[in-house]
Amino acid sequence: MKIMLISALAAFLASFAFLLLILPLLKKLKAGQYILGYVKEHMSKSGTPTMGGLAFVAAIIVVGLCVCGLNNGQANLTIAITAGFTIVGFLDDFLKIYRKENEGLKPYQKIIFQFAIATVAAVYCYINNLTRVIIPFSGGLSVDLKWGIIPVVVFIFIATVNCVNLTDGLDGLAGGTAAAYLLIFGIMLFVCGSGLAPLCFAAVGAIAAFLIFNTNKASIFMGDTGSLALGGFISCVSVFTENSLYIPVLGIMFVVSGISVILQVIYYKRTRKRLFLMAPYHHHLQKKGYSESKISYAYFIITSFVGIICLLLV
Numbered sequence: 001m002k003i004m005l006i007s008a009l010a011a012f013l014a015s016f017a018f019l020l021l022i023l024p025l026l027k028k029l030k031a032g033q034y035i036l037g038y039v040k041e042h043m044s045k046s047g048t049p050t051m052g053g054l055a056f057v058a059a060i061i062v063v064g065l066c067v068c069g070l071n072n073g074q075a076n077l078t079i080a081i082t083a084g085f086t087i088v089g090f091l092d093d094f095l096k097i098y099r100k101e102n103e104g105l106k107p108y109q110k111i112i113f114q115f116a117i118a119t120v121a122a123v124y125c126y127i128n129n130l131t132r133v134i135i136p137f138s139g140g141l142s143v144d145l146k147w148g149i150i151p152v153v154v155f156i157f158i159a160t161v162n163c164v165n166l167t168d169g170l171d172g173l174a175g176g177t178a179a180a181y182l183l184i185f186g187i188m189l190f191v192c193g194s195g196l197a198p199l200c201f202a203a204v205g206a207i208a209a210f211l212i213f214n215t216n217k218a219s220i221f222m223g224d225t226g227s228l229a230l231g232g233f234i235s236c237v238s239v240f241t242e243n244s245l246y247i248p249v250l251g252i253m254f255v256v257s258g259i260s261v262i263l264q265v266i267y268y269k270r271t272r273k274r275l276f277l278m279a280p281y282h283h284h285l286q287k288k289g290y291s292e293s294k295i296s297y298a299y300f301i302i303t304s305f306v307g308i309i310c311l312l313l314v
Helices: 002-028 040-045 053-068 073-099 107-127 146-167 173-192 197-214 223-239 244-250 252-271 281-287 292-313
Strands: 132-134 142-144
Touching (some): 002 053, 002 197, 053 073, 053 223, 073 107, 073 197, 073 223, 107 146, 132 244, 146 173, 146 223, 146 244, 146 252, 173 223, 173 252, 173 292, 197 223, 223 244, 252 281, 252 292
Antiparallel strands (some): 132 142
16 A cells, blocks of 8 residues: 555656646746637636646656556556557647647547557457456456457547546546546555556546646646546556446546537437537536536545445445
8 A cells, every 4th residue: 555655645746846847838838728619607718728737647657657667568558558648639739729729630630549549458458368348346247358359448448538538628627537536446456456556546646736736716727638648547547457347337427528418419410409508517517507616526526426336346
């Protein structure tokens, strides 16, 4: 447990230091977020520095390499894939700033990059016989998907990455939800003796430092740089430990974000009416009059509550 706590503390301090360094730099470079015009409640946030995800990702990488060592293949690949998604997110954020609009990479470009990175993870699982999927709350029962693990892993990565990205819409929302997810999941992996447990605790510490700057009113956003990285990281630690089916359970609030958008689109196309005042669902709650801090806290608490149930039943 000492290693877990050291990982969290070291990553917290590293992330905090990186944020102190890049925040003035981003302000100087005028690397601010451009806000969509139809999100009226967010217009005051226009110009807030973005790409803050660089800080906590850097902290996770540095601390992860130190505590996990260079001989931990799963940890190294997790770091590499997280870095890959970070680069995709950075390109998206950079193009938004460069073009001075809220559109960076085209949707198809994002999917192509995500598919390529996810395929690397899927092939790794197949080659290294990580083809089982543990069924939650079954006492360790699992299903061996054999070669079918490849399309399943690709789907899991793309779905998770985009759901986390959709959740990144309010101050502290994606960060707080991800921190709760990874704390619970890190405890589960620690109990199981997984070598990825220290990496999860490092991520929790790094995100906790970021939240100091990101809770309402945020002085910096994680951007797609951070949200895509978090989605990739969560996918890796879940898939590589054969616990991918815990993602829709423990990550229920990420699922809510993704499903609410899908339902909104389907319902509108069929009826020309909106199912929600605005999608993803957290924007619907905001339109209902709930504050950003209350919504973010609710997402954190729900994720934590579900996580405690998972720990009791694991």
